[in-house]
Amino acid sequence: MTYPHHDDDFDPDAPPSKSQRKRDMHALQDLGAQLVDLSVERLRKVPMPEDLFEAVRAAQRITAHGARRRQMQYIGKLMRNIDPEPIQAQLDVFNGVSRVEIARQHRLEKLRNDLLEDEKVLGDIAGRWPQADLQHLRNLRRNALKEREQEKPPRAYRELFRILRELEEGGAAPQDEGAGEGEA
Template structure:
């Protein structure tokens, strides 16, 4: 965890100002940022594009991914850590948590989609609700997946269609969460 500017447990100096973090704390913070950089380097190219970071950091991470020599990579990772000291690591950590399935919102979303999948299997009328919610949904595909999943369950076969139904629902949900490309975003308006 990155050290906060002021910790209530730290002693204050004579003037009531908080003492600066110790050298050990600064080193722990730097190592934490460097570890975060290691996680960035381990991401796939597609995942890396989704991480909010300055272009200089993105370039340094891409460069580190290319390096194979141990010492060169170590120096590059130190450079990545140095660049990370000048940015807010929270958005990056939040995106990494999403990739790792650790964010509470992502877990809740997964559970919601699992419940929806169960509802689809229990009642075919739920398919109509899905099509109303996501107009781009392919009703026929969903119906086929439902039928196949029920058949697989009945015959004790591996749940291929069951999993595919979840993937389709997840893709629909992700597509709905992303803003349409033709609509201007709030930060583009001046």
């Protein structure tokens, strides 16, 4: 079957068709919708101009359907003037889509499991992150092992992962909040 438009008729210098422009506009609005769904903490980590940040924050506060739809269109309009790639890349990191992020998650999961298997791994953690609170990690390890043994929800297990992730990201785990949790 032949179609009226052939690849050899394709002109790379021709402006995009109206349909293509519309698809691009909807893709930018969808990207904007993903931004609106983010928490403020994550939104601050996304590289974007201040006016786009403010528009997204405004959309997060709007509850009326029509007003929200118009705000989403405005966000799409603002996004036409920026490169969406850095924003998409950060959203991929948040969603665990990037290979680097997946590898990082696996590395941290392995470190957590190694720590549960052998307390001597705390020495490796201390060597890698001198600011780590080893006593808190030791307590979390003990509590995670108890949770596993008693088939309780894995609170300490998850907390271990969170602290290891924060250490790797360069910030020490906040010890003033909840440092006493789970200590016996």
